[in-house]
Amino acid sequence: MRYRTEAINSDGGDGTAGVPEGLTVTVSSPLNPDRDPAGTNPEQLLALAWATCLNATAQAVVARRTRTAVRVEVELHDASTGGYEFHVDAFLSVEDASGEETRRVLDAAHARCPVSKLIGGAATVSVHAEEFAEAAASTR
Template sequence: MKIFYKTSATATGGRSGTSSLDDGTYSVQMVSPDSRDAGVNPEQLFALGYAACFDSAMQLTAKQLKFDITGAKTSVEVGIGQHTEGGYALDLDVTAHLPGMNAQDAQRLVEATHQMCPYSNAIRGNIDVRLHVKTEGN
């Protein structure tokens, strides 16, 4: 694989600490999902990253398929839970908002995007992901 970009981050203190990009450009206070303290949790950061990645991949896929996706956006909902046999896992819902597209083309686009997106490829077979399409409004 040809690597186009790399970055690194360091966390100290886990869900009650700080996570920072190693280049010094960004640092965030981490909190657990049930905390009322200021900060974010890893699931929120994953949702942000996946939504941006999927949305970017969708733009590229739409261009290849010659679809106009003006006004499109992507939402990602991340859940965390415990397996009955122990251990924890994530659960995802990815929703592509594609106003004005017909449902068949929108579904085709989202499925093709899911095959291209680096986040989707990284988690395939490891995390339950449900794809949703909304074509009315936004």
């Protein structure tokens, strides 16, 4: 084992959740009309986890010779089997790279990224190469 952590949530979709090492976040369900607008939710946390992991892996693929950016979109849908499901799309871009080169980096990073390995086989998960944009390379 290289690393281990855990997260604890005792409040469900509204309240707090945390990591014993010190991170505590306010969670707020996007389905709750009285939600705390400063709170986060599973959709945002999933997007952040995958964007961070996939971009760190892309940086390893390009040996940090150029900038890469990843944005992840997560949508909550009603599932045909009842309940809900996530539809997740990741978009990777590489500065000054052709579409073919960006796709090569995306394929390599997606194959190596631990979060991609976890969710990549789901029918509602997709990856896409896109043109690099300065705005995508910085936090919005």
